[in-house]
Amino acid sequence: MDIKERLGYIKNLTREQFAALQYISERLNSEVYEDAIVFETLDWVINVVNAERVVFAKYDSATGGFSLIASRNANKDIVNKLEDFSTGLLKLVLKKKEPVLFHDAQNEPGISQLSSVLLKRIRSVIGVPILKNKEVWGVILADSQSDRREFTDSNLLFLNFFANLVSLALEKALKIKELAEENTLLKYQFEEYNRVPDMVGESKTMKELSKLIHRVSASDATVLILGESGTGKDVAAQAIHKLSSRKDHPYLAQFCGSIPDTLLESELFGYKKGAFTGASADKKGLLEASDHGTFFLDEIADISVALQAKLLRVLENKEIIRLGDTQPRKINVRIIAATNKDLNQLVKAGTFREDLFYRLNVFPLRIPPLRERRDDIALLADHFLQRLGSPGVKLTRAALSKLESFYWPGNIRQLLNVIQRAIILSDGSRIEEESIILEETSHEIKFDGTLREFERQILLRRLEEHGGNRTQTAASLGVSVRWVQLKLKEIGIH
Numbered sequence: 001m002d003i004k005e006r007l008g009y010i011k012n013l014t015r016e017q018f019a020a021l022q023y024i025s026e027r028l029n030s031e032v033y034e035d036a037i038v039f040e041t042l043d044w045v046i047n048v049v050n051a052e053r054v055v056f057a058k059y060d061s062a063t064g065g066f067s068l069i070a071s072r073n074a075n076k077d078i079v080n081k082l083e084d085f086s087t088g089l090l091k092l093v094l095k096k097k098e099p100v101l102f103h104d105a106q107n108e109p110g111i112s113q114l115s116s117v118l119l120k121r122i123r124s125v126i127g128v129p130i131l132k133n134k135e136v137w138g139v140i141l142a143d144s145q146s147d148r149r150e151f152t153d154s155n156l157l158f159l160n161f162f163a164n165l166v167s168l169a170l171e172k173a174l175k176i177k178e179l180a181e182e183n184t185l186l187k188y189q190f191e192e193y194n195r196v197p198d199m200v201g202e203s204k205t206m207k208e209l210s211k212l213i214h215r216v217s218a219s220d221a222t223v224l225i226l227g228e229s230g231t232g233k234d235v236a237a238q239a240i241h242k243l244s245s246r247k248d249h250p251y252l253a254q255f256c257g258s259i260p261d262t263l264l265e266s267e268l269f270g271y272k273k274g275a276f277t278g279a280s281a282d283k284k285g286l287l288e289a290s291d292h293g294t295f296f297l298d299e300i301a302d303i304s305v306a307l308q309a310k311l312l313r314v315l316e317n318k319e320i321i322r323l324g325d326t327q328p329r330k331i332n333v334r335i336i337a338a339t340n341k342d343l344n345q346l347v348k349a350g351t352f353r354e355d356l357f358y359r360l361n362v363f364p365l366r367i368p369p370l371r372e373r374r375d376d377i378a379l380l381a382d383h384f385l386q387r388l389g390s391p392g393v394k395l396t397r398a399a400l401s402k403l404e405s406f407y408w409p410g411n412i413r414q415l416l417n418v419i420q421r422a423i424i425l426s427d428g429s430r431i432e433e434e435s436i437i438l439e440e441t442s443h444e445i446k447f448d449g450t451l452r453e454f455e456r457q458i459l460l461r462r463l464e465e466h467g468g469n470r471t472q473t474a475a476s477l478g479v480s481v482r483w484v485q486l487k488l489k490e491i492g493i494h
């Protein structure tokens with residue numbers, strides 16, 4: 001058909017048909033695909049071609065049958081059964097791959113003997129194929145049982161246009177649906193199985209942790225990472241940054257344990273020229289330097305009460321004041337903090353500000369100790385063998401079970417050290433049980449004396465660890481300061 005012919009055809013469309021096509025094309029083109037649109041367009045078809053019923057059926061090439069997508073009668077009721085329509089006519093359109101129109105189906109040779117046509121007393125019928133890649137995707141069939149002889153060639157033309165619009169819209173809708181499904185699946189897989197950067201572990205606990213890490217990375221919430229030393233708190237903090245939208249901005253970290261207060265403050269907040277002796281020029285602090293990025297405050301439990309107040313300002317007002325300055329500066333930094341101490345206890349003991357605790361504890365993330373994920377030990381050992389440049393070295397069964405039954409007070413860091421030592425002791429191909437040397441770290445107490453003696457040792461060690469500070473010692477042991485004082489008196493220390 002050339003343009004002139006086509007134009008001639010199009011001129012046959014009535015005003016109403018044009019209006020309908022325009023409306024339908026708009027509806028079908030709308031951003032969101034809804035089933036309602038299909039029904040609505042079918043209502044238009046019924047009205048425009050003056051049919052009694054219309055059905056939109058999808059052809060299934062695998063079974064050779066049709067299934068109902070939507071149907072309507074003139075009362076806008078849904079005709080639920082495809083069997084109410086003529087399968088013979090559907091098949092005819094399928095075979096011809098072009099529109100058909102019969103004004104008087106009952107007397108039409110080749111059509112009248114279709115049992116369905118007879119049975120359903122169909123008078124006039126109009127059917128158009130919906131083609132996809134030159135194959136019949138479905139059929140739209142409109143029919144009337146009364147002898148109205150209303151279906152015209154322009155109806156046919158209209159339905160043809162309509163079918164083309166529908167096939168375009170369907171293709172789009174199906175693609176969107178397909179993509180949406182694929183997207184859900186990928187998201188699920190990503191959360192469920194995609195590992196966290198640099199974090200090895202397939203155990204149930206680690207999978208759950210990685211899910212949480214992915215979830216919190218998608219937000220901008222402050223995260224408090226809790227876990228024993230060596231469990232992977234640093235790794236987790238970096239992973240959150242790498243998985244977040246801040247990933248292209250800086251990630252900076254500061255270890256806050258056992259650092260003189262003013263030094264820590266000037267590191268974090270920077271200083272103004274002349275703020276103290278040696279401050280010869282203005283200096284940006286690390287928090288400012290990590291603007292738009294992530295800042296990791298490691299061992300947060302150890303910071304002084306004065307610095308705690310300043311950190312609270314960072315979290316509450318998103319601003320910092322340089323040492324020796326008065327002017328606050330706005331910063332946009334995501335804070336991640338970590339500790340291996342029980343902050344709740346420190347709050348109770350009064351060494352950690354409660355308000356800061358709540359500000360930090362928006363999203364607590366507990367990293368389980370290695371002994372709670374022994375399933376991962378083999379995997380981690382392999383990972384470390386590779387990381388340490390000995391990918392060919394294998395652990396014997398006995399060596400592995402030795403690793404798997406240990407208590408791991410120093411967690412993954414300790415495992416790394418043990419593997420490192422084992423490599424040196426091994427023959428370069430196998431690691432035997434003897435090469436696995438497990439040391440008790442300072443965190444573990446090896447003891448076979450009385451409970452009283454045990455108490456004494458642990459108390460003295462803690463006291464030493466906290467530089468003689470009784471409040472902190474009490475907090476770390478989960479007891480009252482009075483208890484500590486009492487015990488010390490018993491021991492004979494004042």
Ligand SMILES: Nc1ncnc2c1ncn2[C@@H]1O[C@H](COP(=O)(O)OP(=O)(O)O)[C@@H](O)[C@H]1O
Binds near residue numbers: 227228233
């Ligand atoms: N899940 C893990 N997979 C691989 N290596 C890990 C994992 N967790 C921790 N590590 C490694 O163990 C060591 C200690 O981890 P780190 O994050 O510093 O622990 P923490 O900060 O809790 O003391 C690091 O060398 C780190 O790379």
Ligand SMILES: [Mg+2]
Binds near residue numbers: 230233234
């Ligand atoms: Mg750490």
